[in-house]
Amino acid sequence: MIYGLCLLLFLIGFYGVVVKRNLIKIIMGLIVMEYAVHLFIVLVSYQRGGIVPILEEGQKIGEFVGLAVDPLPQVLVLTAIVINFGITALVVALAVRLYEKYGTFDVGEIRRLRG
Amino acid sequence: MSPIVQTVTRWINSFIFIFGLYVMLYGHVTPGGGFPGGVIIACSFILITLAAGKEFTFRLFSLKQASVVDSLSILLFLIIGFLGMVFGNYFFANFLPPGEAFRLQSGGTIVFSNVVIGFKVSAAIFAMFLYLSLFRLEEGAGEE
Amino acid sequence: MSNLPVLFVILPLGFGFLYILLARRRPFVSEMGSVAVTLTLFMLSLILIGAGYFDGQQVIRSFNLNMGGWALPMGINIYLDSLTVLMLIIVNMISFTVILYSVNYMKKYSSRSYFYALILFMLAGMNGILLTGDLFNLYVFLELASVSSYILVSFGVEAEELEAAFKYLVMGAIASALILLGVIIIYLVSGTLNIAYAAQFIQEYGMNRALYFAFSLLLMGFSLKAALIPFHAWLPDAHPSAPAPISAMLSGVVIKVLGVYALLRVGFNLFDLGNDPYFLNLLLVVGGISLIIGVLLALYQWDIKRLFAYHSISQMGYVVMAIGLGTGLGMVAGLFHLFNHAVFKSLLFLNSGALETATGTRSLKKMGGLARKMPVTAVTSMIGSLSISGIPPFNGFWSKLMIIFAAVLAGQPFYALLAVIGSVLTLASFMKVQRYAFWDKCRLDKKIYESDLTAPIFMRVSMLILAVFCIFLSFLILPGIYRLILSPASLDLLQGAAGYIGGVGL
Numbered sequence: 205m206i207y208g209l210c211l212l213l214f215l216i217g218f219y220g221v222v223v224k225r226n227l228i229k230i231i232m233g234l235i236v237m238e239y240a241v242h243l244f245i246v247l248v249s250y251q252r253g254g255i256v257p258i259l260e261e262g263q264k265i266g267e268f269v270g271l272a273v274d275p276l277p278q279v280l281v282l283t284a285i286v287i288n289f290g291i292t293a294l295v296v297a298l299a300v301r302l303y304e305k306y307g308t309f310d311v312g313e314i315r316r317l318r319g
Numbered sequence: 320m321s322p323i324v325q326t327v328t329r330w331i332n333s334f335i336f337i338f339g340l341y342v343m344l345y346g347h348v349t350p351g352g353g354f355p356g357g358v359i360i361a362c363s364f365i366l367i368t369l370a371a372g373k374e375f376t377f378r379l380f381s382l383k384q385a386s387v388v389d390s391l392s393i394l395l396f397l398i399i400g401f402l403g404m405v406f407g408n409y410f411f412a413n414f415l416p417p418g419e420a421f422r423l424q425s426g427g428t429i430v431f432s433n434v435v436i437g438f439k440v441s442a443a444i445f446a447m448f449l450y451l452s453l454f455r456l457e458e459g460a461g462e463e
Numbered sequence: 464m465s466n467l468p469v470l471f472v473i474l475p476l477g478f479g480f481l482y483i484l485l486a487r488r489r490p491f492v493s494e495m496g497s498v499a500v501t502l503t504l505f506m507l508s509l510i511l512i513g514a515g516y517f518d519g520q521q522v523i524r525s526f527n528l529n530m531g532g533w534a535l536p537m538g539i540n541i542y543l544d545s546l547t548v549l550m551l552i553i554v555n556m557i558s559f560t561v562i563l564y565s566v567n568y569m570k571k572y573s574s575r576s577y578f579y580a581l582i583l584f585m586l587a588g589m590n591g592i593l594l595t596g597d598l599f600n601l602y603v604f605l606e607l608a609s610v611s612s613y614i615l616v617s618f619g620v621e622a623e624e625l626e627a628a629f630k631y632l633v634m635g636a637i638a639s640a641l642i643l644l645g646v647i648i649i650y651l652v653s654g655t656l657n658i659a660y661a662a663q664f665i666q667e668y669g670m671n672r673a674l675y676f677a678f679s680l681l682l683m684g685f686s687l688k689a690a691l692i693p694f695h696a697w698l699p700d701a702h703p704s705a706p707a708p709i710s711a712m713l714s715g716v717v718i719k720v721l722g723v724y725a726l727l728r729v730g731f732n733l734f735d736l737g738n739d740p741y742f743l744n745l746l747l748v749v750g751g752i753s754l755i756i757g758v759l760l761a762l763y764q765w766d767i768k769r770l771f772a773y774h775s776i777s778q779m780g781y782v783v784m785a786i787g788l789g790t791g792l793g794m795v796a797g798l799f800h801l802f803n804h805a806v807f808k809s810l811l812f813l814n815s816g817a818l819e820t821a822t823g824t825r826s827l828k829k830m831g832g833l834a835r836k837m838p839v840t841a842v843t844s845m846i847g848s849l850s851i852s853g854i855p856p857f858n859g860f861w862s863k864l865m866i867i868f869a870a871v872l873a874g875q876p877f878y879a880l881l882a883v884i885g886s887v888l889t890l891a892s893f894m895k896v897q898r899y900a901f902w903d904k905c906r907l908d909k910k911i912y913e914s915d916l917t918a919p920i921f922m923r924v925s926m927l928i929l930a931v932f933c934i935f936l937s938f939l940i941l942p943g944i945y946r947l948i949l950s951p952a953s954l955d956l957l958q959g960a961a962g963y964i965g966g967v968g969l
Contacts, residue, residue, distance in 0.1 A: 287606045305622040390484035409532040410469045
């Protein structure tokens with residue numbers, strides 16, 4: 205169920221990328237799409253009543269292993285956020301440069317290359 | 320920026336920086352690590368830029384220095400990996416003794432990797448912020 | 464020896480950052496350094512042919528290395544088999560010639576050290592994709608290679624280049640999001656990110672709906688990266704807009720490694736769909752459509768690089784179609800054609816760069832009569848054109864012949880017919896290129912035509928190297944060499960998940 209909501213968010217982002225004609229809105233669509241994936245990764249490790257997967261001093265190992273949530277998706281989401289952060293910075297820089305060249309953010313007017 | 324922002328920045332900025340260092344150094348025993356620590360440190364620099372302007376920050380940490388720190392730290396990271404190959408037969412082998420649990424030196428090479436990644440991330444994010452803000456300046460100059 | 468494969472990732476990555484650190488104002492250092500690094504990597508990849516042992520029929524290569532010494536379900540491993548060795552040779556050979564070429568070609572650009580750093584990062588990303596045995600690691604390397612290629616496409620910061628790069632970036636980011644989603648669903652179902660362990664899980668419990676969903680997401684993502692026909696919109700913009708060496712790199716290796724190799728690895732070795740008729744038919748249909756539509760779109764192009772870019776789609780269609788046949792011969796033919804295409808398409812793009820440098824235009828309507836002025840470019844371009852259109856004795860002929868034979872033997876004469884038609888149309892469009900660029904009367908400005916048009920020395924050398932490879936790659940089907948390189952690589956795919964799991968050593 206909750207995974208379905210992630211998919212919905214992903215599709216909203218995809219809609220933004222495909223339909224919108226403004227560069228900034230396309231970028232926002234991309235970001236929404238990426239965040240949907242990140243949300244999904246975090247949800248994968250969710251478990252009711254789980255605890256933080258960091259061993260503290262004096263904690264019993266057996267109890268810790270039984271309760272702690274899966275730490276791997278959290279590592280993965282951190283990496284994915286870093287990568288998407290880089291992509292977002294790059295795409296914003298490209299959009300700014302495009303605005304310098306064309307004087308507009310409208311995709312309809314940025315069509316010097318024929319499809 | 321307004322005097323309020325400047326004063327508050329002056330008060331809390333060093334704490335933000337030190338907190339970033341803490342998150343970096345204790346990444347292997349507490350929540351955190353290289354990337355969050357690096358982002359916090361970069362945020363402290365960005366805060367200075369917002370409060371005191373670009374010229375002040377450039378004297379502190381120029382774009383060129385940021386680029387140098389960026390490349391240097393990734394090279395140090397690879398060197399840590401190479402040392403693992405020399406001493407432990409595998410690339411990135413953890414060749415230092417594991418140490419006592421819950422202490423700073425309990426992670427072997429992980430501490431050094433975290434610190435290096437933290438500096439890399441802080442320099443890179445700061446440089447990105449500066450580049451994107453410089454763009455706007457050039458464009459504004461073009462329009463006038 | 465045991466740590467040797469790691470060098471394929473570290474060397475380019477480290478040297479790239481070294482240039483940014485030390486040689487920002489001294490592009491000469493980074494030029495020579497990049498040539499040295501890629502030559503070293505090419506030699507190392509040739510050394511890897513010697514790895515493995517001979518079991519009487521062919522060479523078996525399976526080499527597993529756990530990073531940092533962590534045992535497998537915990538750590539990340541590097542896995543090297545014959546398919547990886549074949550792809551490593553392709554990637555490092557092309558990048559060596561391309562970097563040799565850019566020593567002269569990139570003279571007109573500023574901040575060249577960044578160019579070499581980025582191209583080395585791209586190389587590191589691609590080598591990483593080939594070597595890694597971990598799904599998430601594959602995603603990270605894929606992003607490293609794609610982000611570098613986005614920046615390289617926009618390297619000239621002209622309006623068209625920025626537009627093409629933006630289009631490429633948006634499509635690439637969608638593909639990456641789909642791939643990441645697929646990887647995470649595999650993790651959700653199987654509880655592991657290691658390809659071998661996930662394959663074992665699938666072998667034990669079979670496919671379920673979630674896994675099919677994950678596979679379709681990965682299929683879409685990798686097809687976007689490979690520019691197969693429903694997803695090809697970005698390629699004809701991005702490939703011509705980049706500087707010529709980058710076009711050669713993108714068309715020659717990037718779409719193969721990021722798209723086709725990753726698709727094959729996931730489809731055959733992880734999900735073990737090598738005997739699944741739906742998957743194979745899908746590859747056949749997509750390949751056939753790409754083959755025909757790509758070449759039809761190429762026919763009426765007048766921009767020389769755009770024409771070559773459409774041919775890339777068409778030739779990738781050949782590769783995917785041949786692999787979709789599902790037989791051993793088809794697999795070998797597909798991989799052989801992949802190798803050949805990397806060589807002759809890079810050669811053609813390098814030629815187009817030489818033409819553009821000399822004449823200042825990419826339009827075929829404005830060239831002509833250049834054969835006398837640019838002999839090396841003309842001869843190598845002739846060799847490349849004959850290879851791509853499948854004329855004996857060049858390498859393209861043998862691989863296309865194998866594809867047609869394989870299609871007939873697999874009981875798919877329709878696809879054999881498609882391959883023949885595609886080949887004829889390719890020949891037609893390359894006759895047009897040859898005629899308008901090199902043989903017809905000159906339509907150039909008199910002043911440009913009279914000046915010295917010959918390409919600089921390194922450009923000529925790298926084009927000649929690739930042209931020589933166009934002839935010598937035919938020897939890959941000689942029995943001795945065939946059993947050394949091509950046949951074991953196809954076997955790695957044919958054995959599917961079982962072979963991969965056994966190779967990693969679970």
